[in-house]
Amino acid sequence: MKSGAVQGELQYPQGIKWTKQRKCVYAILWQATEPLSAVQIYNRVDKDETEGMYAVSTIYRILAAFEEKGLVNKTTWMGDGTVVYELNRGEHTHYAVCLACHKRIALQNCPFAHVHLEQETTDFTVTAHKLELYGYCKDCKKSQEE
Numbered sequence: 179m180k181s182g183a184v185q186g187e188l189q190y191p192q193g194i195k196w197t198k199q200r201k202c203v204y205a206i207l208w209q210a211t212e213p214l215s216a217v218q219i220y221n222r223v224d225k226d227e228t229e230g231m232y233a234v235s236t237i238y239r240i241l242a243a244f245e246e247k248g249l250v251n252k253t254t255w256m257g258d259g260t261v262v263y264e265l266n267r268g269e270h271t272h273y274a275v276c277l278a279c280h281k282r283i284a285l286q287n288c289p290f291a292h293v294h295l296e297q298e299t300t301d302f303t304v305t306a307h308k309l310e311l312y313g314y315c316k317d318c319k320k321s322q323e324e
């Protein structure tokens with residue numbers, strides 16, 4: 179399997195029944211360095227190791243189970259409407275999306291990091307947030323200027 183910049187060792191959380199297929203999907207999400215769609219996950223599945231995983235719909239069912247247990251975060255890219263999933267690692271990443279080539283660039287910091295604390299004193303308790311930035315990546319900006 180391809181390995182990204184992942185630290186630590188893969189562990190399967192308690193509280194869910196771990197079938198071979200679920201373990202496989204979880205491992206793919208765990209190795210991923212960016213959110214993946216069900217189709218992208220399906221394409222990364224080692225078909226030899228998971229007999230019975232024949233359809234993308236299987237992946238959707240597994241992802242729905244993961245989502246219910248809070249193991250994954252589901253996001254819809256506003257650019258093209260793709261639904262993608264990311265392992266809930268306790269931290270989160272925001273992305274800047276290039277409108278020309280659809281490349282996604284992870285932001286180094288969360289612009290809302292301080293907002294959660296500030297809002298605690300108001301009538302609303304913030305527990306989560308979403309943010310996507312849109313624009314043009316370096317390469318696309320360059321080709322537009324040429």
Ligand SMILES: [Zn+2]
Binds near residue numbers: 278281317319
């Ligand atoms: Zn671009």
Ligand SMILES: [Zn+2]
Binds near residue numbers: 288289290291
């Ligand atoms: Zn954030």
